Amino acid sequence: MSGSSAPDRGQEVKAVPGRGAALRLELFIDDLRASLDFYGRVLGFEKATERSGGYTPLARGSVRIALNLRSDLHEGHPIQLAAHERPGRGVEIVLEVDDIEAMYQHVVSEKWPRSAELTARPWGLTDFRVLDPDGYYWRVTSRE
Numbered sequence: 001m002s003g004s005s006a007p008d009r010g011q012e013v014k015a016v017p018g019r020g021a022a023l024r025l026e027l028f029i030d031d032l033r034a035s036l037d038f039y040g041r042v043l044g045f046e047k048a049t050e051r052s053g054g055y056t057p058l059a060r061g062s063v064r065i066a067l068n069l070r071s072d073l074h075e076g077h078p079i080q081l082a083a084h085e086r087p088g089r090g091v092e093i094v095l096e097v098d099d100i101e102a103m104y105q106h107v108v109s110e111k112w113p114r115s116a117e118l119t120a121r122p123w124g125l126t127d128f129r130v131l132d133p134d135g136y137y138w139r140v141t142s143r144e
Contacts (some may be wrong), residue, residue: 007048013016022062024057025066025093026065026066026067027065027134027136028070029067029069029134030067030129032069032095035132036071037134038132039067040058041110042107043108043138044106045063046058046059046061054067054072056068060095061093084126091137093136093137094141095141097141097142097143098143100126101126101129104128107130107140109133112130113130113131114130115129115137125141125142125143126141127139127142
């Protein structure tokens with residue numbers, strides 16, 4: 001295809017600097033206490049470090065997220081929401097766990113509502129889905 005920016009199959013891809021990368025999601029939330037309860041009690045994240053202000057880093061194994069107060073965003077910030085919008089719309093956050101059955105039973109025991117119950121999927125993984133207090137959509141899944 002002419003004009004396509006995707007490399008042809010078999011074409012060598014140039015090395016990109018900084019290959020040693022990691023991903024951290026920063027979620028903008030309304031209620032820090034409610035979010036800390038969900039991420040700690042329900043999903044098993046722990047505070048990674050103490051920070052001042054509304055920025056709160058959390059970790060579970062090698063997974064890193066940070067909670068930020070939405071109220072701290074300046075007016076006109078590109079991720080400010082309109083009144084009718086749900087945070088993270090169009091994004092599914094996936095948490096892979098070693099023991100999906102035990103994780104599911106834990107979430108059930110914490111009485112957290114599920115958006116989808118534990119299900120074996122056609123692609124070979126088993127998962128369930130939950131929404132955090134702000135509406136971020138999480139798929140908790142077995143590992144590939």
